[in-house]
Amino acid sequence: MKDELYALTIDQEWAGKQIKEVLQKRLHMSRRVIRKLVAAQGVLVNGEPIWLSWRLAEGDHLRLILPAEESVDILPEPIPFQNVFEDEDVLVVEKRAGLIVHPTSGHWTGTLANGVVYDWQQRGIVARFRPVHRIDQWTSGLLVIAKNHHAHQLLSRQMMERTIDRAYTAIVNGVLERDEGLVVGPIGRNDDDFRVREVRADGQEASTEYRVTDRFAEGTQVDLKLHTGRTHQIRVHMKHLGHPLFGDAMYGTTDDQRWIERQALHAKLLGFVHPRSGEKMLFQSPLPEDMCRLVERLKGNSEERED
Known part of the structure; x- marks a missing residue:
């Protein structure tokens, strides 16, 4: 079975250019993908396999096909x-x-x-x-x-x-004082447990932006944006601030099972440029039910304390 990557008609701008130029400069294909196309004889001009050095004419129909x-x-x-x-x-x-x-x-x-x-x-x-x-x-x-x-x-x-947009919502223990901030702290493996990460001087660069969206007597709801993508980054950075996520069995300091049965972290927004069309794609996801229940319980506790 074949997978057609592209089918396009050559316009005046690309007429006279070698196929290789079109693949690299217009379609932004990597050398590895180009090698796969050549090996599969998947570069076709007007239905015929052609070398990458072939110069295209206006109106030529270029098809790029890979084995699926x-x-x-x-x-x-x-x-x-x-x-x-x-x-x-x-x-x-x-x-x-x-x-x-x-x-x-x-x-x-x-x-x-x-x-x-x-x-x-x-x-x-x-x-x-x-x-x-x-x-x-x-x-x-x-x-x-x-x-x-x-x-x-x-x-x-x-x-x-770092042009893919990713945003998260988390609910953390304790009350964050600042409305927003940037956590900058290199992250590396813990010496005693390879599964655990921590902020340490010899770790990899990491930064996380946060903004408080709601405060409760015993917790804070925050929106977060990653500037880097380290393993467990949000969880490690919030613990580093002294406010680990509710339900985080690895980085938490309290037993939160009565509140929620998993870490209170949700990837709520995702944005990227579509690889074929170049269109900006943006997706959003509502807070899941278990995190909504946690928020309602925290709000309820806050109101009881005020009474």
């Missing part, structure tokens, strides 16, 4: 997930708390990847599961998955250049 790829190492399973948006290049999903994004050692099944691959199989879609970013198992919210190599390459570049 599958995630053969991921077992298809009927794992439910919410499909927010999907086209030939990207899939945006809303991940529920508790669902791991991708199979890992000890978790080969029951992941979002297993569910997506199953769903694609049921609908006759041949694509490889390529998450552009990840969110923690016990964090809920929006996630974008690329459906082909070229889309993944362009979206990953946006991640590296």
Whole structure:
């Protein structure tokens, strides 16, 4: 099965240019994707395979075709997930708390990847599961998955250049005094437990912007924006401020099970430039029910104290 990346008619601007120039400068293709196209004889001009050095004429019809790829190492399973948006290049999903994004050692099944691959199989879609970013198992919210190599390459570049918009809502223990702030603190692994991260001088650069949206007697609701994408970044930085997330079993200092059964963190906003159309895409997700219940309980406790 073949996957058509692009089909376009050459206009006056690109007439006389080599195919390689069009691929690199107009379509922003990586060398790796170009090599795959050449190996698959997937560069066609007016229906015929052509060398990359071929100079195009106005009106030529250029098609770029790759063999479709599958995630053969991921077992298809009927794992439910919410499909927010999907086209030939990207899939945006809303991940529920508790669902791991991708199979890992000890978790080969029951992941979002297993569910997506199953769903694609049921609908006759041949694509490889390529998450552009990840969110923690016990964090809920929006996630974008690329459906082909070229889309993944362009979206990953946006991640590296920090032009993908990501915003979160969290509910933290205690009352933050400042209305907004920027937490700057390098993050590295804890010496005693490789799973745990902490702010430390020899860590990787990390910064998190926060803004208070509501205060309660025992907690604070905040919106957060990542300027970097370190593992557990929000959780580590809020603990560093002295206000760990409600329900955070790894970084919390209190038993919050009576409040919420997972860390109170939700990826509420996701924005990126579409890899094919160049259109700015923006998605938003409402606060999930368990975090809404936590807010209502905190509000109730605040009112009782005032009485």
